[in-house]
Amino acid sequence: MRTILMIALLILSTNCLATVYRWVDENGKVHYSDEPKANAEVIEINEETQNSIAIKTPPKATIAPKEDTQISYKISIVSPQEEATIRDNNGEFTVNVSVSPQLPRGVKMILLVDGVAALEPQTSPIFKLTGIYRGEHNLVVNVVTQNGKVLASSSPRKIFLHQASVFSPANKARQ
Template sequence: MRLIILIGLLLLSSQSLATVYRWVDDTGKVHYSDEPKNNAEVVDLNENTQNNMTINTPTKINTTPTTETKINYKISIISPREDTTIRDNNGAFTVSVSASPQLPRGVLFTLLVDGVTTASPQVSNEFQLTGINRGQHSIVVNAVTQSGKVLASSSPRKIFLHQASVFGPAKKPK
């Protein structure tokens, strides 16, 4: 059985070394075949017609991981100033913030008063607050991505809010 397979393989390999013929038809189109045709010429296949491919191995492969440059953003509360006393019966005041360098598009500011988010995230760097109770408060502003990641935080700012009356605006004398 092995002998029959071996003879069959030898016969097939001898056919793979067939002669190649080239001819041009009436329209000028060039044809190649392993069967001879009228006006066909034998094509001599030398070593230069075979496809050879060499693989150049790199001399040095860079295996050090690339490090991304992390930008350090700085958030500063411009107003109110540290230890400022704000006198407003409605508990209203404005918080202004600056950021450097300029924040990327889509980053929002959030304001925390005494550790509680007081205003919804916004693009504007100014917060208008109302209804804040009297007393001492700590203000922090965060720069937050839309996914909720905090890029930068301001240092806490301590302020004091005074109101003439706990129950409402001061009454005018009669």
């Protein structure tokens, strides 16, 4: 069966090498065909007119490894200001961040409060925190890839969160 198929393919492939004819009609238009016409001339097909592709591989000595061009991100905390005192009894405040250049897809920012991630990584430069306890806190924002690699970090920002105490003298006078 395979032998018959191979013979049939060889016979069909010889028909592909047909003669090409060229002629000019009464309007001056040039035509090409594989069928002879009146006043048609045979065109010789040279090897240079056939399409061929040659794959060349450069020598291994000239192949240089691609340099990893890593983008340098600049990230900074815009607000709250350094050593700012935030007064909120619920421990809620917003951290605004500036980053340049714009983050590509898959790269996010994560806010660390006292070295611990306060929220999930996000692309928004606005972090809304809740439930932060009173006292001194250090804020840092990192630019991270999906696999957790840190690309850039902001300078640490020290803030103070003030909450009114239930034990304050003003509250004792009301009782």
